[in-house]
Amino acid sequence: MAAADLRALFSSNDPSFDANEAFTNREHQWALVAxxxxxxxxxxxxxxxxxxxxxxxxxxxxxxxxxxxxxxxxxxxxxxxxxxxxxxxxxxxxxxxxxxxxxxxxxxxxxxxAAGSDFERVILTIRLALAGTPGRPLPSFDVALRQYWEHTHPGEPLDEYMRRTGLMGRFATALPHQLQTAVSEAAALLQLPGGATAGQVTGALAQGLRERRERARALAGCSHAAALLEATPDLEALSYYPHLLAWELGQLPAKxxxxxxxxxxxxxxxxxxxxxxxxxxxxxxxxxxxxxxxxxxxxxxxxxxxxxxxxxxxxxxxxxxxxxxxxxxxxxxxxxxxxxLSPEDCNDHLARRLVQDGRPLIEPGVRAAITARSHGLPLHLDLAAARFLEIRRTGRTPEPADFDCTFPALLARILSDLTPEERHVLRSVTLLDAFDLDLATRAAGLDRQAPARRLAERPLVSENPYALWPYHLHGAIRSAVHADQSEDRWTAADWHQAAGRALTALGEQWTTSSATATGRMLLVACLRQGLRLARDHRLTDLGWLTDAAHAYTDDSVWEPLAPPAGGPGAGGGTRDATAGGAGGDGTGPETAADALAELLTAIARRQHEHRARTAERLTAVLDTGLLNRELTALALYYRAKAHKDLGHTQESRTGMQRVADAGGRLAPKARRGLANLARIAGDFPAALAAVPTLGWKGRHHRVAGDIHWPHGNIDQAVAAFGAARAEAEQHDAPGERAIAQVRLALALAFADPVRAGDELDLAHQLLAPLDQRATTLLAHIAALVKDAGDTGADVPGRAHGLRREITDAGLPWLSRFLEIALAFHHAVRDEHQDLADLIDRLHTLTAGGDFAYFTDIAAAMGDLPRPPRPTVRWLDGHDPVRERWHALVTDRRDRLNASF
Incomplete structure (x- = not known):
């Protein structure tokens, strides 16, 4: 019986108890595996x-x-x-x-x-690993897998699926060939005619197994093979195919x-x-x-x-x-x-820790409170169990509120063998979610790293060598230190000064870092910790946080940024930021740090919220008056972008003009916004005239591409977007690179669907690590354009699903792009009535003047009369534009006819 169990046993007359193993080391874990x-x-x-x-x-x-x-x-x-x-x-x-x-x-x-796609990936990964295994092939499993693929993914080559989902590796090219070879060899052995499909082969193989033919049994001797091959090749059947694979592995020759x-x-x-x-x-x-x-x-x-x-x-x-x-x-x-311990295991541990008459003595509500406070620390669970028994001895039933506390005994064990300098460093790093030796030393205000190094070697500090900052304190220990009542505890002023040192240290790490590989990661990590420190300790000098906020928004990556809701506060308190608003009490931001945190959260969250909600949040932040001049411009600019996405052109133009007139680092972006608004209004010469003034910061190449493709000048547009992508790569801007790549694929999709497919594959690879909702939706629209005219591509059905997503996102401007993709599809298929109905719909969508030229483009695609609308200011006149768009439709139609 463990010592902790004995202490609990002698704390009460009636409970019995049990305990789970809490800690192991990696050597023991390897021993288990071995x-x-x-x-x-x-x-x-x-x-x-x-x-x-x-x-x-x-x-x-x-x-x-x-x-x-x-x-x-x-x-x-x-x-x-x-x-x-x-x-x-x-x-x-x-x-x-x-x-x-x-x-x-x-x-x-x-x-x-998704369960289906995830399980497919597991099966394919295992089979892919076996693709390099020499010896006897795996015919029954491969034939079944090939049949499943043809049935579940009609028209989608396996190698394309593996490339799209990232299932590439040393034997990626071998697997599709091996599956097809298995089908072909099985067809030959079963004496089927050439060109037999996987479904025909599995049917013949199953019948041969039922009739006990030797040729069939040579391919699939597993007793359940016939039943598996006859089953409908859906996800349910796929989950039983591993039985065939296990049998095939068992048949491999010894060598x-x-x-x-x-x-x-x-x-x-x-x-x-x-x-x-x-x-x-x-x-x-x-x-x-x-x-x-x-x-x-x-x-x-x-x-x-x-x-x-x-x-x-x-x-x-x-x-x-x-x-x-x-x-x-x-x-x-x-x-x-x-x-x-995980929360589930904490609950289970507490339920079995103290038992009376075969039932848990600690009721579920109290177990939940203890679990939340423990952060999974087994010692905290044991101390909480002892406190439970102490309260019962007073004759009172313990309640959840009794365990919203830390334990002096836990802190005493932590501090007992630390030197005064180590204690000082410990208190300093409790302000940080994670740290390295330099950050810990600077936060503590010391001039040498030795105390921080000694602390990092203590078991109370966990290390992850692969993390940006390798060290972190256990959550329960951080809470205990902030509730410290020892003789050398810190005052509120001490905590405030330490928070200021930590914030300064974070800023110095970010501003002095030159490692481009971790630059973005370090920026986001510093912002998260810095925003929490400034907010929780009411630091008035934001300093480097203003520059970091601009750097964060520069590249359209949008990692989650909101700091934790209730970080440790000065003197052991915590701020409750869960009630609403950045201030935490439902009244909105209270300090400049609150306002900055809400500003950046609103900007990042617009990828997951309706743009109207984004505009509302940014207006609320601006109304506080807590932002400095540069951050006010940042809020104005992104509110103007939200208004543009919502179709509120005048409000957007007013906001962009304010930012442009104020100068500063956002002026080039604001001028780009004004150029885009001119393009959206159909004033292409004005938009083009602004391009030379924009430069890289104003994304001049992208703006030029957006001007050229509506004119049907696909080559010029593709060249401009390609230049935009190259420039983004030169500036190490993955967000802008993905945006340029998607727009390049969209323009190319009208003229060269084969090459556009390759460009879209690259676009999705670039988008995968990012959080760009509008750009991702635009990529799906580009895929519709690529497939326009193809009867098997279900372009209208896919468009219907996209229309719902666009509406939910509050991005009405994308609905115009969706309609122009459908117009291209109907024009290629000579569906004149569908095209006429779509033009009427476009006419309604562009009644306010934004993207009104899309109705001209749609009419030109089908060689229909030009709608009666205000004249669009094309670069080279209406007739050349009309001819180019109609030629693109004719060319696509010829491509499709040639493929049959």
Missing amino acids: GALEQHLRRTGEPGFDVEDLETPRTNVIVFHGVGGVGKSTLLRKIEAALTAADQRPAQWGAPSWTERLLPVRIDLARSA HKVTPVVLLDTFEETADRHRDLERLLQRLVYLMPNVLFVISGRSRLAWADPALHGQLDWTGPTVWPGLAPGAGAGAGGRQRLVGD
């Missing part, structure tokens, strides 16, 4: 092992669980490296005892959200034998109330008993819980003996905690 792998290889090598046995308990899974950020992903990457090459294995892990060939396959489940080790990272991303993706992944694990799976997630894997019966296919401790709670950490236990 031991499980040895057992797995020994079991699968036994003569009686049968992959088709569907009743034997499964022991082919290991689980590492713990709170986010404690190194689970890093651990899996190290395990993958250690299994790949001996020289990648840490020396303390020792040499393995096995000699068999292993194939580690690590899959990050956080990359997709080509390989044991896959599949590492599934961030398993918590599968969690939903229906467990849809988890059910598919559990089938994968269960149906491949000759594959070892290593899973990491935030909570224990609950497959051994009988309560999940019906939600998952196989549940209970009999099926998964190594996953049962009572399995422990020995040879039979296959679940290991990494670092702190």
Whole structure:
């Protein structure tokens, strides 16, 4: 019995208790993997092992669980490296005892959200890893997978899908060929006519298996192969195909034998109330008993819980003996905690920590309060359990409010062996979410790093060597330090001065950094911490934060920026910023830091909010009068952009003109905004005349491209957008590069759909790490233009879905682009009535004058009469524009006819 259990036992007359393992180290975690792998290889090598046995308990899974950020992903990457090459294995892990060939396959489940697409990615990744395995092919699985792909993704080549979803690797080009080869060879062996489809081959193969023909059994000897091949090739069937793959792996000759080790990272991303993706992944694990799976997630894997019966296919401790709670950490236990406890495990620990008459003594509300305050720290949980017993001894029932506290004992243990200098550094870094030695030293106001280095070596500081700032304090420890009542505790003035030092140190790190690879990352990280410090400690001098705010908005990347809602406050208090408004009490910003935080949040959140909401938030910030002159210009500029997106042209023009007239760093952008407004109004000569005055900061090449493509001058537009992209690359501006690339693809889509497809692929790659809602929607519109005239592309149906997204985003200007894409489609297909109806719709959408020239373009596409509207000021007159657009339609029609 553990010492902590004895203390609890002697604190009361009646409770009994239990406790979970709280901490392990990576050496022990590797020992678990190595031991499980040895057992797995020994079991699968036994003569009686049968992959088709569907009743034997499964022991082919290991689980590492713990709170986010404690190194689970890093651990899996190290395990993958250690299994790949001996020289990648840490020396303390020792040499393995096995000699068999292993194939580690690590899959990050956080990359997709949809269950179907995510599970497809898992299956394809595993098969892709096996594409380089020599020896006997995998015919039955490959034929089934090919049939599934043709049925579920008609018209979409597998290699294009892998490129689009990032499933590229050493054997990416081999996999589609291997699948097609399997179908072709199976067709030949079954004596089918040339050109047989995967569906025809699977049908013939299934029939041959039912009739016990030797040729069919040579291809697929698995007893369940016929049933799987006959099943409708949908996602449900795909989840059972791993049974075929497991059988195929078992048939490999001894010299080509390989044991896959599949590492599934961030398993918590599968969690939903229906467990849809988890059910598919559990089938994968269960149906491949000759594959070892290593899973990491935030909570224990609950497959051994009988309560999940019906939600998952196989549940209970009999099926998964190594996953049962009572399995422990020995040879039979296959679940290991990494670092702190997850909230679910905190609750479970507290429920089992004190028990009376077989039921948890600590009621759910109190458990929830303790869990929230503990930040997963096991010591905090134990101290809270002791406090619970102390309160009960007074005759009062403990309440959740009793645990909204820190424990002096926890802080006493922390401070007891620290030197005075280390204590000083500790208090200083509690102001920071993360830090390095230089930041800690400067925040503490010291002239040497030694105290910070010594503190970083203490177990109370966690280290992530891959992070921008490698060190961070545990959340519960930070709270305890701020509630410090020790003799050498800090006063409110001490905390305020330390916050000022920390803010200055953050600014110095950002302004002196010259590492372009981490420049953007460092900017965002400094802003997050700096905004919180200035807000929570009411620092009046924003200093470098103004420059950082402009740098943040310069490149249209829009990482989430809002600082935590309730950071530690001076003297141990916290500000509650959850009630509403940046000020935290529903009254809006109270300080300049509040106003700046709200300004940047409103600008970034416009990618996820209706533009009307953006304009409203920015107006509220401007009305506070808390922003300095430069930040006021920033708010005015982005409010003007929101008005432009909403179609409020006059309000947008007024705002842009104010910013341009004021000069300053945003003047070039404001002049660009005015040029764009002139273009939107149909005054192309005025817009073009402004281009030479804009320069890089005014995105002159992009503005020129936006002027040329409505004229049908596709070559000039593509050249301008290409120059814009190149200039963005020179300035290391990924956001602008993505915008230019999407517009290049849009212009090119009218003239060269094949090349436009390649450009769109690149556009989506550039957009993937960004948060640009309008540009992403424009890329989808460009895809419609590329597919215009293709009857199988469902252009109208896709346009209908896009129209809803555009409306929800509050981006009415994009609806004009959507209609012009549909107009191109109807014109190419000679659908005159549909085109006439669309022109009427465009006429209504452009009644205010914005984008009125789109009705001229749509009419020109179908060679229809020009609508009666105010004259557009084209660069070279209406007739040449009309001829160019009609020629583009004719050329697309000829392309489509030539393809049949």
